[in-house]
Amino acid sequence: MGLYGLLDLAVWQLILITLAMTHVTIVSVTIYLHRHSAHNSVELHPALAHFFRFWIWFTTSTNTKEWTAIHRKHHATTETEDDPHSPVVRGIRKVLLEGAELYNEAATPETLERFGKNTPEDWIERNVYTPYKYLGIAMLAVLNLMLFGVHGIWIWAVQMIWIPFFAAGIVNGLGHFWGYRNFECADNARNIVPFGFLIGGEELHNNHHSFPHSPKLSRRWYELDIGWFWIRVFQCLGLARPKGIKPIGLRIPGKQEVDQETVQAITNNRMHVMRAYRKEVLEPAFREQKERVAREFRPLYRRARKLISREETLVTAHERQSLEQVLQQNELIRQLHTKAQELQQLWQRRGMKQQEKVQALIEWCREAEASGIRHLEEFAAHLRSYALRPA
Numbered sequence: 001m002g003l004y005g006l007l008d009l010a011v012w013q014l015i016l017i018t019l020a021m022t023h024v025t026i027v028s029v030t031i032y033l034h035r036h037s038a039h040n041s042v043e044l045h046p047a048l049a050h051f052f053r054f055w056i057w058f059t060t061s062t063n064t065k066e067w068t069a070i071h072r073k074h075h076a077t078t079e080t081e082d083d084p085h086s087p088v089v090r091g092i093r094k095v096l097l098e099g100a101e102l103y104n105e106a107a108t109p110e111t112l113e114r115f116g117k118n119t120p121e122d123w124i125e126r127n128v129y130t131p132y133k134y135l136g137i138a139m140l141a142v143l144n145l146m147l148f149g150v151h152g153i154w155i156w157a158v159q160m161i162w163i164p165f166f167a168a169g170i171v172n173g174l175g176h177f178w179g180y181r182n183f184e185c186a187d188n189a190r191n192i193v194p195f196g197f198l199i200g201g202e203e204l205h206n207n208h209h210s211f212p213h214s215p216k217l218s219r220r221w222y223e224l225d226i227g228w229f230w231i232r233v234f235q236c237l238g239l240a241r242p243k244g245i246k247p248i249g250l251r252i253p254g255k256q257e258v259d260q261e262t263v264q265a266i267t268n269n270r271m272h273v274m275r276a277y278r279k280e281v282l283e284p285a286f287r288e289q290k291e292r293v294a295r296e297f298r299p300l301y302r303r304a305r306k307l308i309s310r311e312e313t314l315v316t317a318h319e320r321q322s323l324e325q326v327l328q329q330n331e332l333i334r335q336l337h338t339k340a341q342e343l344q345q346l347w348q349r350r351g352m353k354q355q356e357k358v359q360a361l362i363e364w365c366r367e368a369e370a371s372g373i374r375h376l377e378e379f380a381a382h383l384r385s386y387a388l389r390p391a
Ligand SMILES: [Zn+2]
Pocket: 074, 172, 175, 176, 189, 205, 209
């Protein structure tokens, strides 16, 4: 065995091998830890599940129960003091640079007990993976040195920083700080870039927080979720079964009747419904109104257009003033804003009976159709057309 190990490879070959191995690690994290263990949105063949669990132990020293519990807690407490890694609460610098430390801090016995249910507790977990947490990465270092010689050192270093940097830092940090939002979920989650390749699809973090039980993280035609691609490949091989897709409603053009099924379908699709309301009602109304007001008010309207459909907790006091100013000035915008809030009551108000919801929706549509506002009338027809997909 020479200085360059048993394989004696060229540098470009080593780079390719390193990228391939980090991709396997990322795929293991996104499919096994995240979609399977934390959210139970994909079933895996036991052999594949165990391969992933082994690989994560071997290349990252991550413990399945700890990761799962901390991640579930993150969803249950997003952007609050209890959130293990919110950049909104803790500052982006800390989450980006100290992602791994935050995981260690958060892994308390109470958190593991409360959020870590249904994670592996078999013989190998109890006797190898949990007590010998760092044995895997130590073995990996030895294997790297044997196969790649001195190059094994930097390959190991890349393997060690890949998950803390990309998954713990970039996704948990930037994914709640910077990027675009397809849906107004009730926290600051964002899609960092539309192409989820490098971090296995986890880049699409706004989509994920909007539909946390969906095994598929892409939502728009131009978005790519490589993790979903692999789930489909494993499904074809009989090794995976995606689940957790609620009876998402469908739209039947021309359907008029509003009943419990319509309410249910709208509630299931509330993220899409509110997105459609923004695109089909609010934005055209703002475009028209902006043309009618004096030139000096146009920048204010431009600001308010972005703010009006934003998740309420994400609007600052200063921004609220701009929005209020437009709402006071403009009767039509005020009316559309009120209608949006009334619609959200359907799924936000607790204790409302099904029949009351049906009545509220009928009334909502009736008022919209009598409003004389074309976009609103059309949107009432849009709402009426919702139905549940047959099971
Ligand atoms: Zn998140």
